[in-house]
Amino acid sequence: MAEREIIVAEDNPRDREFLAAALAGEQVRFFDNGREALDYAGTQVDPLVLSDIQMPGLNGIDLAEQLWAARPSARIVFWSQFDDEMYLRALAGIIPPETVYGYVLKSNPSETLARAVAAVFDDAQCWLDPQVRPVEARSRKAGSAVTDVEYEVLIDIALGLTDNMIGRRRYLSRRGVQSRLKSLYAKLGVDQDQFAAEGVGEAFNMRARAVSVALRRGLVNAHELEQEEAVLAEWLARERAR
Incomplete structure (x- = not known):
């Protein structure tokens, strides 16, 4: 069985260092911007992507939207310092049916990130950070979701x-x-x-x-x-x- 590769889009050097340690033992390909990560991921059949949300040029939301348009089977774990409803609202509008994804806050220890990666990439299960679940639910609720x-x-x-x-x-x-x-x-x-x-x-x-x-x-x-x-x-x- 071929070794899987995780494609990482993260522009912050310190965060890339953290991810390198947290994903030790994995085959990881790092990109410091969303555009290059998207270009490479688009060449893969079923890409596995871990992406920051806020990046210069192409942000993580736009990266995901364009990648899912070309590769609906892509699995993406969003790794962000933000639990803002605006990002979860944006995600709710672009996630294809049956797509597996995750959302993890950067404030979590590496063990939490590892659980999210395992759930999404290994078990094909969506994984939402407990801190963002109430926000995500509100972003989808008809009575309070902003159009x-x-x-x-x-x-x-x-x-x-x-x-x-x-x-x-x-x-x-x-x-x-x-x-x-x-x-x-x-x-x-x-x-x-x-x-x-x-x-x-x-x-x-x-x-x-x-x-x-x-x-x-x-x-x-x-x-x-x-x-x-x-x-x-x-x-x-x-x-x-x-």
Whole structure:
């Protein structure tokens, strides 16, 4: 039986050192960026991949989406320092049916990583870090899972855009923007009527409160907002050039 090979995508040198020790005895091929890891994994029949989430260039989510599109049988263990709902929400939207994957936090000892690797690569069983299971369940629950269009408007208000500018950017009427905001507020539990019933109706700005809740839930983070700020700047430049 041929020895299996684990393809690792990790840009941090110290994390690569940790993985080299944790995976001692395994045949491991390291890549310090997602693009090279994807290119190599795409040449394998049933690739086994261990990938960081946040990497420059091609991140772990995009790596997985593109690899699964070409190799649905690929098994991927995501190894991340983040338990943010935004990443688990993104994963929920790209995982093919019957696909085996894992999600492990970097704060765990090497023994936990080894269990996840064994479950996914040896036993063909999904493995989710206990700390992220409640977050993953919420990201899939219809009543609280934020949709793509709701996520867009969340990003827009986090970036400080007005209703008029959101409508212009997303090709919506003002009423359409307000409808999406209302739906987003409901998903986040930001309820003006409830605030009024509790006697704090004038205490909160709804947009700011929604962003606050989203940050605490991990639906957005500083890294994502920095990237979205760059995307917004490009869009504004195109608008000014018209």
